[in-house]
Amino acid sequence: MTIRRLPEGTINRIAAGEVIERPASVVKELVENAIDAGSHQINVHLVDGGRTLIRVADDGKGMNADELALAVERHATSKLPDDDLVNIQSLGFRGEALPSIGAVSRLKIISRARGSNEAHEIRIEGGHVHDVRPASGGDGTDIEVRDLFYAVPARLKFLKAERAETGEVAAIMRRLAMARPDIGFSLMSGERQLINLAKNAPDIEGQKKRLSDIEGQKKRLSDIMGADFIENSVPIDAVREPFSIQGFASLPTLNRSQSTMQFMFVNGRAVKDRTLLGAVRGAYSDFLMKQRFPMVALFITSPPEYVDVNVHPAKAEVRFRDQRSVNSMIISSIREAIGFAGHRTASTNSENTINAFRNSVQGQYDGSHGKHFSPTRPRMGEHAFNEDGQNSGVQSFDGFASTSADTSAHNAPLSDDVDKPLGAARAQFHENYILTQTKTGIVIVDQHAAHERLVLEKLKAQREANAIAMQPLLVPEVIAMDAASVERFAGVADELAQAGLVLEPFGPDAIVVREVPALLAGAKIANLINDLSNDLDTIGEGLSLNERFEHVLATMACHGSVRSGRRLKPEEMNALLRGMEATPFSGQCNHGRPTYVELSLADIERLFSRR
Numbered sequence: 001m002t003i004r005r006l007p008e009g010t011i012n013r014i015a016a017g018e019v020i021e022r023p024a025s026v027v028k029e030l031v032e033n034a035i036d037a038g039s040h041q042i043n044v045h046l047v048d049g050g051r052t053l054i055r056v057a058d059d060g061k062g063m064n065a066d067e068l069a070l071a072v073e074r075h076a077t078s079k080l081p082d083d084d085l086v087n088i089q090s091l092g093f094r095g096e097a098l099p100s101i102g103a104v105s106r107l108k109i110i111s112r113a114r115g116s117n118e119a120h121e122i123r124i125e126g127g128h129v130h131d132v133r134p135a136s137g138g139d140g141t142d143i144e145v146r147d148l149f150y151a152v153p154a155r156l157k158f159l160k161a162e163r164a165e166t167g168e169v170a171a172i173m174r175r176l177a178m179a180r181p182d183i184g185f186s187l188m189s190g191e192r193q194l195i196n197l198a199k200n201a202p203d204i205e206g207q208k209k210r211l212s213d214i215e216g217q218k219k220r221l222s223d224i225m226g227a228d229f230i231e232n233s234v235p236i237d238a239v240r241e242p243f244s245i246q247g248f249a250s251l252p253t254l255n256r257s258q259s260t261m262q263f264m265f266v267n268g269r270a271v272k273d274r275t276l277l278g279a280v281r282g283a284y285s286d287f288l289m290k291q292r293f294p295m296v297a298l299f300i301t302s303p304p305e306y307v308d309v310n311v312h313p314a315k316a317e318v319r320f321r322d323q324r325s326v327n328s329m330i331i332s333s334i335r336e337a338i339g340f341a342g343h344r345t346a347s348t349n350s351e352n353t354i355n356a357f358r359n360s361v362q363g364q365y366d367g368s369h370g371k372h373f374s375p376t377r378p379r380m381g382e383h384a385f386n387e388d389g390q391n392s393g394v395q396s397f398d399g400f401a402s403t404s405a406d407t408s409a410h411n412a413p414l415s416d417d418v419d420k421p422l423g424a425a426r427a428q429f430h431e432n433y434i435l436t437q438t439k440t441g442i443v444i445v446d447q448h449a450a451h452e453r454l455v456l457e458k459l460k461a462q463r464e465a466n467a468i469a470m471q472p473l474l475v476p477e478v479i480a481m482d483a484a485s486v487e488r489f490a491g492v493a494d495e496l497a498q499a500g501l502v503l504e505p506f507g508p509d510a511i512v513v514r515e516v517p518a519l520l521a522g523a524k525i526a527n528l529i530n531d532l533s534n535d536l537d538t539i540g541e542g543l544s545l546n547e548r549f550e551h552v553l554a555t556m557a558c559h560g561s562v563r564s565g566r567r568l569k570p571e572e573m574n575a576l577l578r579g580m581e582a583t584p585f586s587g588q589c590n591h592g593r594p595t596y597v598e599l600s601l602a603d604i605e606r607l608f609s610r611r
Helices: 008-019 023-036 065-071 097-104 153-158 162-179 206-225 227-231 274-283 323-340 348-368 447-464 483-491 493-498 525-539 545-560 570-581 601-607
Strands: 041-047 053-058 106-112 119-125 133-135 140-146 184-189 192-197 233-240 243-250 262-266 269-271 296-301 424-429 433-437 441-446 470-480 502-505 510-517 596-600
Touching: 023 041, 023 053, 023 097, 023 140, 023 162, 041 162, 065 106, 065 119, 097 106, 097 119, 162 184, 162 192, 162 206, 162 262, 162 269, 192 206, 206 227, 227 233, 227 243, 233 323, 243 323, 262 274, 274 296, 274 323, 296 323, 424 570, 433 570, 441 447, 441 570, 441 601, 447 545, 447 570, 470 525, 483 493, 483 502, 483 510, 483 525, 493 502, 510 525, 525 545, 596 601
Parallel strands: 041 184, 262 296
Antiparallel strands: 041 053, 053 140, 106 119, 106 140, 119 133, 184 192, 233 243, 243 296, 262 269, 424 433, 433 441, 441 596, 470 510, 502 510
16 A cells, blocks of 8 residues: 555544543643633533533633634644743643544634733634634633534444543542642533632732642642541651652541542642552551552642653653652652651541441340340459469560559559540450540550551661561471472561561471561461461562561561450550550551541530430
């Protein structure tokens, strides 16, 4: 076949296939253009999920007749004055959106430049451009896209139901609105208003403007991500020249089953970049369970020459000149912010607890037919040692002294630590939960989860100081396992030795453990080794050495912590509480579960209908 030039209409439809995938793609391109035009208010209206009509109206700087004619030509743009693809200051820059949209729909644009008394209109139908003509219109630009993909009907078959397409448009709008709280956004679907976000930042200068911008950002994030996010997140503000990062990240105990509440912005551009999201995942690596995702909204600022935004047709991905530095900044800033939060945990845990109590009590009442329940008095902890002072077989509780005094509830002295953040221990129930009293309510602590975090942070601190305390086993423990597991342990023996666990192969189907971290004294070594074997098989080689190391420490901390079913003495319980208050990240265990739930007196009174 002979090589030939493609017709202009075919070229435009090919380009449209890269840029315009669905109605949400059209909205994204048009709203980004409106933002670049300096708009203060952007209104979007959909009919039939965008198939029948997409209308985007703004009050930006608008266009005159000559500019309007050029705007619908391919690769015509006002956003590259020096043809410099390195110094990109706008969201759009390729000049592809309008001709691509016009190639597959019926497009009408009415625009009036600021300061002008005349508006003009241009139409494109399936790639055919009509002449510019006078029209009636206010300042800014009003764009109508009708019968999307009528010129390429095969694409219509790939569109989803109206609800799904509308939902995708709403998601795009919210993402764009998050980066610009100084702009108002609205979205109508038929007669329903789905989004109505007023501009937040007033026109003031100096330090007051910066504070106003921060408050405006918080208000916009609260409107989009929910008030719970702002209440249960930590502020992020870090600089690592030439980059900076601001935003908010949720406490680990506020998480979701999907990553839909993770938003990343680079120089005001919303991106879905796997590398950046991977850094977020790394920051929460020892705070969350698998398949749980934090809520984040992070805004990265970079000199334009340090980031390439021209690597994806939809501009959804970026490439940094120094990706490692950006990733490190994300990880360190999130971890530092969570560390400053100390033992703080998500307030939503209290609400969930109240709801669980209400449902449980209602269920018992409905099923009991008026029967009364006989409550039993909770006991404080019992002895962990025999009368002769010998260990009774339970694991040692590192850092907490043991006594042989009677610890029953009626003899236990009341602690005057109620003014401390986590209060004073009052009882232990089901040999796993500690009930404490504070000045304003009560706290329920999961003893195993809490101590697990404390042990992990001690191991990490010792590792950073290259001083993990080790304890040789009087009798080395031989553990049988399959040959593949023995080989895996042999490959990471040096890493494990740095973590205080010294082992080596013992024949083809066993290993021998010779030393363990002192914090693990009393732990069941065989159970620890089996869990580590599963971890080594699961985490594979995809993680960095540091991430693998922290997986190992987290697994060891789980086995080195006080176990569920262990009865604690009052002084042990209070020592655990004070340790939690002094330990970063103690609001959640190594797997992301909350270590405690706090209920205010008002919450409790509502349970009993006293409020």
